Amino acid sequence: MTTPTLAAAGRVRRRSSTRVATRWLLSRNFVMAAWAAGILVLAVVVGPVLVDRFTTVEISVAQFGRQGFTWFPFSIAIITSSVYINVHVAAGMTRRSLGRASLVQAVTMAATYTVIMTVVLQLEALAFDAVGWGHKIVDENALFQDSSQVGWILADLGLVFLTAQVSGLLVGIVYYRLGGWWGTLALPFTVGPLILVSPLLTSTLLDPIAPLARVPLVGLVPVVLAALYLAVLRNAPLRKVAT
Amino acid sequence: MSFAVQVRDVTVRYGRTVALDHATVDLAAGAIHGLLGRNGSGKTTLLSVLASFRRPTSGSVLVDGEDPWENDRVMAGVCLVRESGDVYVDVSMKDNLRFVADARPNFDPELAGRLMDTFELEARRTPSSLSRGKKSAFGAIVGLASRAELTIFDEVYLGMDAPSRYAFYDALMADYVEHPRTIVLSSHLIDEIQRLLEGVVILDHGRVLLAEEADELRARGVSVTGPADVVEQFTAGRVVLGRQQLGRTVEITIDGRLTAADRSAAGDLGLELGPVDLQSLFVHLTEKGAVR
Numbered sequence: 001m002t003t004p005t006l007a008a009a010g011r012v013r014r015r016s017s018t019r020v021a022t023r024w025l026l027s028r029n030f031v032m033a034a035w036a037a038g039i040l041v042l043a044v045v046v047g048p049v050l051v052d053r054f055t056t057v058e059i060s061v062a063q064f065g066r067q068g069f070t071w072f073p074f075s076i077a078i079i080t081s082s083v084y085i086n087v088h089v090a091a092g093m094t095r096r097s098l099g100r101a102s103l104v105q106a107v108t109m110a111a112t113y114t115v116i117m118t119v120v121l122q123l124e125a126l127a128f129d130a131v132g133w134g135h136k137i138v139d140e141n142a143l144f145q146d147s148s149q150v151g152w153i154l155a156d157l158g159l160v161f162l163t164a165q166v167s168g169l170l171v172g173i174v175y176y177r178l179g180g181w182w183g184t185l186a187l188p189f190t191v192g193p194l195i196l197v198s199p200l201l202t203s204t205l206l207d208p209i210a211p212l213a214r215v216p217l218v219g220l221v222p223v224v225l226a227a228l229y230l231a232v233l234r235n236a237p238l239r240k241v242a243t
Numbered sequence: 244m245s246f247a248v249q250v251r252d253v254t255v256r257y258g259r260t261v262a263l264d265h266a267t268v269d270l271a272a273g274a275i276h277g278l279l280g281r282n283g284s285g286k287t288t289l290l291s292v293l294a295s296f297r298r299p300t301s302g303s304v305l306v307d308g309e310d311p312w313e314n315d316r317v318m319a320g321v322c323l324v325r326e327s328g329d330v331y332v333d334v335s336m337k338d339n340l341r342f343v344a345d346a347r348p349n350f351d352p353e354l355a356g357r358l359m360d361t362f363e364l365e366a367r368r369t370p371s372s373l374s375r376g377k378k379s380a381f382g383a384i385v386g387l388a389s390r391a392e393l394t395i396f397d398e399v400y401l402g403m404d405a406p407s408r409y410a411f412y413d414a415l416m417a418d419y420v421e422h423p424r425t426i427v428l429s430s431h432l433i434d435e436i437q438r439l440l441e442g443v444v445i446l447d448h449g450r451v452l453l454a455e456e457a458d459e460l461r462a463r464g465v466s467v468t469g470p471a472d473v474v475e476q477f478t479a480g481r482v483v484l485g486r487q488q489l490g491r492t493v494e495i496t497i498d499g500r501l502t503a504a505d506r507s508a509a510g511d512l513g514l515e516l517g518p519v520d521l522q523s524l525f526v527h528l529t530e531k532g533a534v535r
Contacts, residue, residue: 017315020345028334083331089296090329091346092319092391237297240325 017093021101025080029073029109036072037116040065044124048133058134060147062117062124066139066157069113070164074194077106077168081233082176089238099230106165106226114157121147141198143211155215159222160197166222167194170229177236190228193221244349245272245425246307246320246393248293253302255288262288264449265302270425275439277457278429279521280446281529286429287325289446290395293427294323306393319348322391324399328382330370336381337366340388347389354418355388361410375402383411387418395427400435408432412439433522443521447529457521464519464527465501468494473512484519484527496527 040062047061080102088098125147128135137145143156171190175183199205200218209217248270255263263285270276280286291297292304295311295318304311311317330339336359344350359366362380370378383399400408416439419426430436443460445452453460464484467474471493482498496519501509509516 015345015348017319017346020342024342024345086329087331087342089318090294090323090325091343092322092389093346094295094313094315094318096313097315235298238291238329 017097018100018104021088021093021097022104025084025101025105026108029076029105030112032072032076033109033112033116036069036113037120040068040117040120044120048128052133056134057128059136059138060121060124060128062120063137063139063142065117065120066142066160069117069157070160070194073109073113073161074164074168074171077102077165078172078175080105081169081172081229083172085173085176085233085236086238095233095236099233102169103166103226103229106169107162110158110162110165113161114154117157118150118153121153122150141202143198143201152211156198156201159201159215159218160194163194163197163222163225166225166229167191170225170232173229173232173236176239177232190225193225197221244320244390244392245423246317247272247425248393249303249305250289250292251303251305253289253292253299253304255285255292255297256300261449263292263299266446266449266451268444268451268454270427270444271442272425273423274441275419275426275428276442276444277433277436277440277521278427278444278446279433279525280429280452284446284529285449286446287397288449290323290325290397290427290429293393294318294321294395296323319346320392321395322347322386322389322393323395323397324382324386325397326382326399326401327370327375327378328385328399330381330385332371333369335367335369336364339370339381340366340385343385343389347391349390349392351388351390354390355384358384358387358414361414362407376404376407379403380407380411383414387414390418390422390424393425393427395429397429398431400430400432408435412436415439433525434520437521440521445525445528452528460521460524461518462500464496464498464524466494466496466517466519466523467509467514468492468517469512469514473514477509477512477514485523496523 044061048057051057085098089095125135135147137147144152167190171187174186174190178186197218201211201214206214206217250266250268253263253266254261266285266289278286278290292299293306293311295313298312306317306321309317311321340352340355344352362377362384364377364381370381373381379399379402383396386394386396386399400411403411412435415426428436428439437457440457442454443457444454467478469492471488471491474493474495478495478497483495484498485496487494501516506516
């Protein structure tokens with residue numbers, strides 16, 4: 001059994017593995033979020049200047065970041081659950097703590113991307129207004145039609161970005177655990193909900209439910225995906241590393 | 244800082260394949276154990292079960308008296324390094340070590356730094372940019388510096404050149420003497436690791452063929468060398484593990500201890516008696532049709 005340990009010498013550090021994993025995942029994700037934000041800002045600055053040379057600028061460039069901020073973090077989340085799991089468990093931490101940490105990371109990063117894009121949209125609207133350009137929102141799948149609708153922007157982006165993060169985690173762990181064939185066959189159930197989130201918010205699919213009432217309803221989508229993710233992760237055996 | 248291990252009647256199946264077949268074995272705390280077996284004998288599967296990498300299909304595993312599966316305390320004290328280790332291959336080794344230092348309660352950053360120098364690894368590089376041997380060396384560093392109560396190296400020496408392997412053995416022994424813990428080495432390089440081992444477990448086709456103290460195992464076999472007819476006469480009726488002949492001289496390896504009278508008789512007959520190294524014994528015990 002346990003013989004005298006380093007604890008006796010006061011050197012053992014007991015740390016919450018959830019905290020360790022959350023800090024690690026957030027530190028990696030914040031670096032990537034900074035790059036993504038930098039690219040968005042660059043596009044918002046350079047795009048209109050180029051367009052202005054040929055025609056009148058009438059629409060927001062930042063609004064297209066909604067797609068980028070959906071699918072880029074989605075792909076990073078796939079890597080989190082399909083690659084980081086080996087590193088995490090091999091470092092002596094439980095799958096339970098990985099589940100908690102990756103979901104905390106998902107919520108934090110979704111909020112971060114939401115704030116970044118909301119701020120960029122507002123700054124872009126101010127700048128466009130100052131030089132006399134138009135700032136229309138043309139994305140029909142978005143819950144907001146104007147950059148002044150900050151509440152709707154936060155609700156729309158928050159829901160879509162969070163669902164993207166959790167969907168990515170689920171896709172990754174399903175591929176990891178079930179392999180390529182089953183992972184691909186399961187895509188309608190793992191990515192399908194993400195694709196449905198925007199139509200559920202904006203199309204006639206949920207008529208006659210009012211848009212405001214749809215938000216908490218559609219908010220159940222990432223909750224269900226998260227529950228599925230934790231269920232698949234719970235007993236996942238570690239696959240062999242490729243070296 | 245040592246965990247004992249009790250494996251009871253453990254079976255692991257991958258679909259129709261039985262990787263471990265009702266395996267039962269104890270590993271004493273605070274000793275270096277060798278886990279030997281041919282390819283596909285179930286070594287990695289057994290080690291994966293100990294480290295909670297996978298659950299057994301049936302049977303029970305206790306590490307430090309508790310089921311290790313999803314057990315925060317036990318998992319923090321078990322470190323399995325598979326080949327080159329499960330590390331972030333596209334993140335610098337410096338950041339990898341920082342992560343492991345956060346995760347492992349007993350991690351020694353000074354030891355990690357010294358070993359990085361010993362194996363000539365640049366901390367800013369990523370594991371994916373390293374040669375196979377250097378990757379293995381980094382895995383070994385993670386395993387040693389983690390100072391886990393149960394430290395397991397599964398073929399961690401793959402790709403390492405001889406000087407690196409001996410540097411690893413030396414580092415392992417030096418740290419083990421200062422910080423005794425339970426260590427399991429799984430390797431095909433039996434000749435190299437046998438001097439380190441205090442206990443030996445041999446797996447064959449998913450079953451535990453034997454689990455003994457290394458000294459007892461070494462004393463178990465005897466090689467008898469001399470003229471063919473005399474050796475044949477001396478070994479008649481004994482369990483023969485192997486036979487090699489060169490001209491009229493034959494060497495027969497027998498299972499079991501010799502009495503003082505046997506040794507005296509062998510001397511009178513002009514026969515040479517010698518110990519059997521673990522590798523020879525292992526080969527004899529695991530070859531097809533071997534007498535056990």
